[in-house]
Amino acid sequence: MSQMLAQRDYYGKALRALACREDIVVLDADLAGSTKTSEFQKVCPERFVEVGIAEQNMIGISSGLAAEGKTVFASTFGVFATGRCWEQIRLCAAYPKLNIKIVATHCGISVGEDGATHQALEDISLMRTLPNMTVISPADAYETYAATMAIAEYDGPVYMRMGRSPVPTVSKEGEKFTIGKAKVLLEGKDVSLFGTGQMVFNCIEAAEELRKEGISAEVINVSTIKPLDRETVLASVSGTGCAVTAEEHSIIGGLGSAVSELISEELPSPVQRIGTMDMFGESGSPAELFVKYGLTSSDIAEAARRAIKKKR
Amino acid sequence: MIRLAKSEKELKEVANKLRLDVIEMTSEAGSGHPGGSLSSADLMAVLYFRVMNHRPSDPSWDGRDRFILSKGHVAPILYASLAESGYFPVDELMTLRKINSRLQGHPVRGKVPGVEMSTGSLGQGLSMACGFALAAKMDGKKHRVYCLIGDGELQSGMNWEAAMFASQYKLNNLVAFVDRNRLQISGCTDDVMSIEPLERKWESFGWRVVTVDGHNIGQIINACNWAKRARTRPTVVIMNTIKGKGVSFMENNVAFHGKSCNQEEAVCAENELEEAMRFCR
Numbered sequence A: 001m002s003q004m005l006a007q008r009d010y011y012g013k014a015l016r017a018l019a020c021r022e023d024i025v026v027l028d029a030d031l032a033g034s035t036k037t038s039e040f041q042k043v044c045p046e047r048f049v050e051v052g053i054a055e056q057n058m059i060g061i062s063s064g065l066a067a068e069g070k071t072v073f074a075s076t077f078g079v080f081a082t083g084r085c086w087e088q089i090r091l092c093a094a095y096p097k098l099n100i101k102i103v104a105t106h107c108g109i110s111v112g113e114d115g116a117t118h119q120a121l122e123d124i125s126l127m128r129t130l131p132n133m134t135v136i137s138p139a140d141a142y143e144t145y146a147a148t149m150a151i152a153e154y155d156g157p158v159y160m161r162m163g164r165s166p167v168p169t170v171s172k173e174g175e176k177f178t179i180g181k182a183k184v185l186l187e188g189k190d191v192s193l194f195g196t197g198q199m200v201f202n203c204i205e206a207a208e209e210l211r212k213e214g215i216s217a218e219v220i221n222v223s224t225i226k227p228l229d230r231e232t233v234l235a236s237v238s239g240t241g242c243a244v245t246a247e248e249h250s251i252i253g254g255l256g257s258a259v260s261e262l263i264s265e266e267l268p269s270p271v272q273r274i275g276t277m278d279m280f281g282e283s284g285s286p287a288e289l290f291v292k293y294g295l296t297s298s299d300i301a302e303a304a305r306r307a308i309k310k311k312r
Numbered sequence B: 001m002i003r004l005a006k007s008e009k010e011l012k013e014v015a016n017k018l019r020l021d022v023i024e025m026t027s028e029a030g031s032g033h034p035g036g037s038l039s040s041a042d043l044m045a046v047l048y049f050r051v052m053n054h055r056p057s058d059p060s061w062d063g064r065d066r067f068i069l070s071k072g073h074v075a076p077i078l079y080a081s082l083a084e085s086g087y088f089p090v091d092e093l094m095t096l097r098k099i100n101s102r103l104q105g106h107p108v109r110g111k112v113p114g115v116e117m118s119t120g121s122l123g124q125g126l127s128m129a130c131g132f133a134l135a136a137k138m139d140g141k142k143h144r145v146y147c148l149i150g151d152g153e154l155q156s157g158m159n160w161e162a163a164m165f166a167s168q169y170k171l172n173n174l175v176a177f178v179d180r181n182r183l184q185i186s187g188c189t190d191d192v193m194s195i196e197p198l199e200r201k202w203e204s205f206g207w208r209v210v211t212v213d214g215h216n217i218g219q220i221i222n223a224c225n226w227a228k229r230a231r232t233r234p235t236v237v238i239m240n241t242i243k244g245k246g247v248s249f250m251e252n253n254v255a256f257h258g259k260s261c262n263q264e265e266a267v268c269a270e271n272e273l274e275e276a277m278r279f280c281r
């Protein structure tokens, strides 16, 4: 049975657990309550650093701390974390390969009522183009917890994104997270559904819908977008012959692009991408926006039918 | 819709009407930023109903003064000011933050008549305002550019890049207002990241500085008049304000930064504001 849990709550829990590690420092830009870095602040105020509304400065400070041996977690909303600070991240984190973990909350269209200015739909794309950068988008709260633990161990810069609202769980508490590994959640033979973030749940629902029509869909949780798990992606597509990607992000530059690039080079087969089109979001409830922007499980199922039709 | 108000008393009443709209629209939306909206209400009343040259029936009239809301999260007070001055029907305020509405959670240029710029990512409005002011200079136009900035927002370095630029280019047609309510999301601005000494900072960047009580209509008007006399330098008006001003339980209450009233609270707030309006008459 899946539960509704907020990923950022589990990010906070993981930071709390990590507080015992002396090298961990957490930075915030006036959003500690929202990003849940406040959980770390409660147990470890001496290694919690408030920088104020100054995200670019936050990344610069992170690099100095990381260069001196700290493992830095810097958090804010996705738009500000990646867009506002892109060149700072390029220079301060990616190029010198420093131990800076940029963990963004409030990504995707499910940010809802705040509208386009606050809905990060380009963050995966922005971070994916940076050399040395690892890009992770966990599917649910449990995976977020495990991924936080894993990136704290990992040596190098990481970008991890999550949404704001509670999302259904698709993994089990305590499941291990391996950076760079995609997980096959459901096996199938007609089409591969590659999902990331909370869209993995929608893929599972879509597979259920397709099963009723006699279509067997494979569902893969691609929580590490970079480095992409090439073996798992190619193995799946060589079995099914076509793919759908689903992400709460622009179809340009994110998971859909990453999977398409790989498949077109290694195993040309039809791919259909589900994500927001080349446009900004708007205000509304998350559920309404998912329908309006074509991110529901039936949109994924429809894309699967299209992909299957295109098979030769 | 409110017609151009003249006396200070009338403007005070307008400010409270705008506050009332803010409470109603954010409560209906179930989200939004009432605290910082209420602290800016007196300034907005003065600007939209007294100081600024503008034509609600002709939003792109070339001679209009430009207003940039840098602290875009207080979109509700901007929408209330625009609706009450006649840019769009007041009823529409109730569509705030709903799907397919023009009234987005943060202002969007081109979507709502009267909104000059899209804002909501803090720290960028003053630079935009510099661009507007520079364009006016280049084209020999006489209108002025007004920009409202949050005090927490001033922590963002881009403000200071803009501040340098404005004095370098002698943008005497630019007026910045700092809503110094001394609170941001995480608490007191002094605790989060102090911006003191604020007056001296602006002065050292080459600006004319005046500090006023941001809830005193007369003082705000005087400051605007003083700004009009600027010869070579931009002007900043630092307004000492109270976050949540006008609703007792919201005043200086950081909880209402980004949270709307529930039904009970909304009734309470509306009663207080209606009472205050009666008092103005």
Ligand SMILES: Cc1ncc(C[n+]2csc(CCOP(=O)(O)OP(=O)(O)O)c2C)c(N)n1
Pocket: A029, A030, A031, A053, A055, A080, A084, B035, B036, B037, B039, B071, B073, B120, B121, B122, B123, B149, B150, B151, B152, B153, B154, B179, B181, B183, B184, B185, B243, B257
């Ligand atoms: C670049 C950026 N970082 C963070 C935020 C999130 N945020 C929205 S309002 C706010 C606090 C603003 O405080 P202040 O400027 O003092 O405004 P006021 O108190 O008048 O509402 C923050 C951090 C944002 N909108 N933009």
